[in-house]
Structures are given as C-alpha cells and as structure tokens.
Amino acid sequence: MADFYDILDIQRSATAAEIKKAYRKKAIQYHPDKNPGDDAAEENFKKAAEAYETLSDPQKKSRYDQLGHQAYTSGGAGGFGGGGAGGFDVDDIFSQFGDIFGGGGGGFGGFGGGGRGGQRRVKGKDLRIRVSLTLEEAANGVDKKVKVKRKKQAPGVSYKTCTTCNGSGQVTRIQNTILGRMQTAAPCNTCGGAGQILNNKPAGADSQGMIATEETVTIQIPAGVESDMRLKVSGKGNDAPGNGVSGDLLVDIEVKPHAELQREGNNLHYDLYVSVPEAVLGTSKEIQTVTGKVRIPVEAGIQSGKILRLRGKGMPNLNGYATGDLLVHVNVWTPRSLTKDQKEFFESMMKDSNFDPAPEKGDKSFFEKVKDMFS
Numbered sequence: 001m002a003d004f005y006d007i008l009d010i011q012r013s014a015t016a017a018e019i020k021k022a023y024r025k026k027a028i029q030y031h032p033d034k035n036p037g038d039d040a041a042e043e044n045f046k047k048a049a050e051a052y053e054t055l056s057d058p059q060k061k062s063r064y065d066q067l068g069h070q071a072y073t074s075g076g077a078g079g080f081g082g083g084g085a086g087g088f089d090v091d092d093i094f095s096q097f098g099d100i101f102g103g104g105g106g107g108f109g110g111f112g113g114g115g116r117g118g119q120r121r122v123k124g125k126d127l128r129i130r131v132s133l134t135l136e137e138a139a140n141g142v143d144k145k146v147k148v149k150r151k152k153q154a155p156g157v158s159y160k161t162c163t164t165c166n167g168s169g170q171v172t173r174i175q176n177t178i179l180g181r182m183q184t185a186a187p188c189n190t191c192g193g194a195g196q197i198l199n200n201k202p203a204g205a206d207s208q209g210m211i212a213t214e215e216t217v218t219i220q221i222p223a224g225v226e227s228d229m230r231l232k233v234s235g236k237g238n239d240a241p242g243n244g245v246s247g248d249l250l251v252d253i254e255v256k257p258h259a260e261l262q263r264e265g266n267n268l269h270y271d272l273y274v275s276v277p278e279a280v281l282g283t284s285k286e287i288q289t290v291t292g293k294v295r296i297p298v299e300a301g302i303q304s305g306k307i308l309r310l311r312g313k314g315m316p317n318l319n320g321y322a323t324g325d326l327l328v329h330v331n332v333w334t335p336r337s338l339t340k341d342q343k344e345f346f347e348s349m350m351k352d353s354n355f356d357p358a359p360e361k362g363d364k365s366f367f368e369k370v371k372d373m374f375s
Contacts (some may be wrong), residue, residue: 020052147214167196279303282301
C-alpha cells in the first residue's frame, strides 16, 4: 500500500492546512465527474480520500507516523479507511468531506451539479471486542476466529425514500436573526439522516428492520503487535438501514505475560541461572525463545550479570523493518546451604588467590550495563 504522504505529494512535516490543500488538489484532479468512466482516476480519488481521512485526524496521524499502515490493519481485513481504497465508496467520500469540495457534498466546483450529494449515506454502529494473544502469537502473527454478535438487515426488509427530507437525510431551516436570514442544515429527525424509512418490516425485525445475528469473523493479526493496539475489520460492525454502509469491528489487542520472557519494545529479556560449577567450568543451556527452544554455550569463567545477546531472536517490527534481540541475563546461583565436605572445599579455595575477585578493565559495572540497556 502506498504511503499516505506520497499519495498526497506532501512532506511528513506538512501542516493541517497543507494537508487539506493537497487533498483538495488531488480530489479535483481525480474527481469522477471530471474523469467519467476512468477506473484508475476513481481509484486514485478513493486513495486520496483515505489518506486525508487519516492525516487530517491528529490521533490517527500520530499512530500512522509511528506504526504505518499496520496501526489499524488486520492483514487483508481493512486499513485506516476500511480495506484500502477499495473500502471507500465514492458517495461516502462526498458525504464525509463535503466541506473540502466546497459545499454539502454535491457540486464540487462545477463538476456534475448536485447529483452525487443528494442522499446522505449513514454508517452502522462500530463494534468492539478484545482479543488475547500469547507472546508467541504476537511474535509470529496469527489468524483468530471470533464470534461477533451484530445487527444485520432482516431478510425481506425494504425501505422507501423519506418524505420529510426527500431522501437527502437533511432538513434545511431558515431563521430570521439580527444579521438577516440564516440557513442551517441538520439531520432529518424522521429517518435519522439515512434518507430512507422502513417500508416493509419482516417478523422479528426491530424498528429499523434489523435482526440480531452471530457471525464467525476471522481476524488476521500481523506479527509484532503489542497490548493496547487496535486493529480494524471493515464492514463487520452493525448494518445500517437502507443503503447505508456497515460499521466496523474494532479489535483491541491484549498480549498475555509470558512465564519466562519479558518484552521491552522489540527486544526480549530472559533470566538464565547457572550453578557455580557451571560458571567455573562452562556448559551449554537450553533456553526459551518465541520460536521454540535453542541451546546456547556458556563460556568457562562467565560472570554473574553478563548479558548474552541473541540477535534477531526478539520481536519483529510491526512494519517488517527489523527484528529485535533476545538478551540473556546470566545469574550465577549461589547455594544457601552446604555439606561439610563442600564447606571445607570452599574454605580451602578462599586461600587460593585464583578465586579472588579480579575484574578486568573492560568489564562493565552493573550501573554501566543498565545505562547501556536504556541508551
């Protein structure tokens, strides 16, 4: 998927006014009424609208700048605007960004009159669920099947044009004020802004012609997600009445704590305990990673506090740029009780100068290691 900044031909430092100006320029260039029958132009028109929807919203822009398209994506299930540019309907764009087009979503600078913006399309209610993942699932990506209770249009339901607003979804009011006659537009109270009202209500349907259903939805969760991230599955929220568009399913991610691994961004931490003899003589140890167990060597004479770095064994970056490391923290385990023979052995070693602490110049202190970890 193309970068939103590239789509609008702007720098990442662009101001809100520059983003709006760039979008209007692209919208004029690729407007369907100016390019009749040109599928490529319509696709570019939708892409520009998707880019503007994200970059014009400070919160969405911040997440996009940090995470890219994956911030709201669940694989093929949808992007910021709902499944890439294909998730946008041209009529929705006119409805959402009518002010950009210089009016109520219709004429747009003389292109095509007011035909497109004549009827406002409402969107169904978004639904929200929470999905729990293991650290391994978050590291490798996973497809999760969840059951979602959502409202759908009942079989056999039909709608007719609202007579109050004549299908526009809005009513215009003219008021006399001290400044003169002022015209305001508001959603129609009769149809709720949908432009249509119920014509035929099937048995079991509610006042909007909806029935409650349960649907199994597959959520494609990309590798590298973290707790509190939100993915979006377009069109899997509640249906809207009439010719409205379905809402979205918002998926809040929760990554469960791991028994052995601690996550810090894209890096993982593992505490490895070795005995005094193992530290003195050297050994090999099997440790846990997010892709399975691996065996690593422990050199003879290793010191407690030593950090072994396993490159590329951490968490993948959500945008696929790189993979973090697994930092193995070595802890030499000192026994709390000794037999008589063991005690005599260590008492004899106390007289041996080879056992006296003798840190080398290159050995870093504990505080230096902590500083390195956070630098």
